[in-house]
Structures are given as C-alpha cells and as structure tokens.
C-alpha cells in the first residue's frame with residue numbers, strides 16, 4: 001500500500017474534537033510494520049494532534065485506531081510481529097490515558 005493512499009484514506013476520517021476532516025498535508029506517516037501503519041495527524045481547524053494506528057490490507061477498508069498514546073505507539077513499533085487484534089486489545093487496555101497530548105509532546 002502506497003503512502004499516498006494511506007494519506008488519502010485519512011482524509012475520510014474526522015477530527016474527534018471538532019468533526020473537521022483531516023487534510024492530506026496534516027497527515028504524517030511515522031512508520032509501518034507490514035500491514036500496520038502508524039500516523040500522526042493534526043486537525044487544521046482546532047489543531048488537535050492525534051496518533052493513529054491503521055491496519056491496511058490489500059483490497060479491504062483500513063481499520064483505524066485513534067487516540068493512541070506515544071508510549072503505545074512506541075511499544076507497537078518495537079514489537080516484532082503483532083496482529084490488528086493485539087493492537088486493539090492493548091489500546092482498550094491503555095484507554096485510561098488522560099488524552100493530554102500537548103503535555104506529552106512538550107516533554108520531548
């Protein structure tokens with residue numbers, strides 16, 4: 001799957017805060033592991049930044065998990081092999097995060 005296709009797919013997703021659709025220019029691809037892609041998107045309307053994991057299989061609609069934490073992403077990217085289900089499981093397990101991305105990012 002081409003990066004451009006992933007980006008174009010992301011424009012069909014709406015910002016969870018204000019409902020604005022993401023724009024291609026606001027999608028940054030962080031990396032991928034086989035069918036699992038990691039993206040960072042920012043909303044052009046409200047500037048909310050969001051981390052996204054998308055499972056992309058040839059000929060199928062991608063399955064997207066949004067609102068990942070940086071720690072989750074990091075964990076996923078270091079794993080050797082994992083399935084979409086594992087990502088979704090871990091995501092729901094770690095859902096207690098307070099969602100304060102600006103604090104997270106400013107620690108870098």
Ligand SMILES: [Zn+2]
Pocket residue numbers: 015016017018019020043044045046047048
């Ligand atoms: Zn927004």
